[in-house]
Amino acid sequence: MRIFSGIQPTGRKHLGNYIGAISQYVDLQEQGDPAIYCVVDLHAITVKYDPAELRERLYDTTAILLASGLDPEDCILFRQSDVPEHTELTWLLAGTATSHGDLNRMHQFKEKSVKQRELVSAGLFFYPALMAADILAYNADLVPVGDDQRQHLELARQIATNFNNRFGDTFTVPEWRIPEVGARIMDLKNPDQKMSTTSDNPAGTVYVLEDPKAIEKKFKSATTDSGSEVRRALDKPGISNLIEILSVVSGRSMEQVEADFEGQQYGSFKVAVAEAVIEYLRPVQEKYSELRADEAALEAALGAGAEKASAIAGPIVAAARDKMGLGRPVA
Ligand code: AMP
Numbered sequence: 001m002r003i004f005s006g007i008q009p010t011g012r013k014h015l016g017n018y019i020g021a022i023s024q025y026v027d028l029q030e031q032g033d034p035a036i037y038c039v040v041d042l043h044a045i046t047v048k049y050d051p052a053e054l055r056e057r058l059y060d061t062t063a064i065l066l067a068s069g070l071d072p073e074d075c076i077l078f079r080q081s082d083v084p085e086h087t088e089l090t091w092l093l094a095g096t097a098t099s100h101g102d103l104n105r106m107h108q109f110k111e112k113s114v115k116q117r118e119l120v121s122a123g124l125f126f127y128p129a130l131m132a133a134d135i136l137a138y139n140a141d142l143v144p145v146g147d148d149q150r151q152h153l154e155l156a157r158q159i160a161t162n163f164n165n166r167f168g169d170t171f172t173v174p175e176w177r178i179p180e181v182g183a184r185i186m187d188l189k190n191p192d193q194k195m196s197t198t199s200d201n202p203a204g205t206v207y208v209l210e211d212p213k214a215i216e217k218k219f220k221s222a223t224t225d226s227g228s229e230v231r232r233a234l235d236k237p238g239i240s241n242l243i244e245i246l247s248v249v250s251g252r253s254m255e256q257v258e259a260d261f262e263g264q265q266y267g268s269f270k271v272a273v274a275e276a277v278i279e280y281l282r283p284v285q286e287k288y289s290e291l292r293a294d295e296a297a298l299e300a301a302l303g304a305g306a307e308k309a310s311a312i313a314g315p316i317v318a319a320a321r322d323k324m325g326l327g328r329p330v331a
């Protein structure tokens with residue numbers, strides 16, 4: 001089973017990224033044939049950015065992934081812009097298998113475009129086609145992601161199907177893997193919104209590399225709901241989110257968490273969640289500093305990954321090109 005996923009080099013990866021995506025990458029790396037993980041810098045250029053900072057954040061993200069347990073012996077870890085097949089295939093798919101109307105329906109484009117103060121780039125609109133190219137260039141069977149990527153994955157499946165119908169069987173139609181618990185970690189301050197780097201209130205987002213004291217403070221000030229029972233309910237999004245977080249980071253079911261905190265106050269529950277999250281992130285934080293300090297080693301790991309990635313994507317994209325009647329015919 002071939003596994004592929006991508007993560008943006010925003011550097012400031014948060015608890016939602018970690019629980020929803022990174023921990024799945026680590027769990028799956030040995031099952032992949034192979035498991036391929038890509039730091040998607042070409043996606044990151046679709047909103048305003050600084051070139052020097054992009055490189056820094058790329059190293060940050062790579063070091064976080066390695067510190068979390070990705071092992072270049074067990075998986076392929078590489079930088080998207082090192083493998084030109086991603087950009088080429090985006091155009092091939094955009095020209096023949098991607099409908100403008102489908103791109104226009106993407107929630108994430110709508111959300112991100114209203115946040116742009118200056119230019120809303122055509123690349124932001126094309127973002128899901130690049131994502132489809134990432135996946136299809138490897139004929140991936142399975143794509144581990146958080147819940148917010150469901151619509152993009154549906155589109156990638158549609159694009160693969162459209163291409164195959166028009167040019168003959170070429171691409172694998174990928175399945176997604178969205179975790180049952182932790183697929184949508186919510187903002188601690190506004191539990192009606194997903195946790196994200198661009199949230200309005202910085203106190204609502206907990207970062208993977210955040211200082212334990214700051215993490216504790218954020219959980220203590222998390223928005224809780226009326227009532228006093230530690231129990232999930234539709235009208236208790238704040239407490240429900242904290243129960244979900246504690247369930248994942250402590251390896252207990254949500255029912256068990258509710259049972260363990262029966263009769264306890266919100267205050268002591270929040271402290272317990274904070275402590276468990278701090279312990280959960282501690283090993284990653286400890287390994288991170290050492291790995292991040294050695295940029296040459298990070299480059300070497302990414303370079304070796306890119307070679308392995310190219311060896312897989314090259315022939316798949318060449319076959320697509322040939323079926324489309326482009327380039328010199330393949331004998
Ligand atoms: P990004 O940082 O946008 O590249 O996202 C990387 C991965 O994290 C994707 O698989 C997302 O679905 C996942 N993700 C992002 N935000 C959350 C969240 N709040 N809860 C769970 N997963 C998330």
Ligand code: TRP
Binds near residue numbers: 007040130135143
């Ligand atoms: N769009 C994804 C996100 O924001 C990142 C991504 C890019 C991705 N290419 C991918 C995820 C391919 C899975 C597969 O989280």
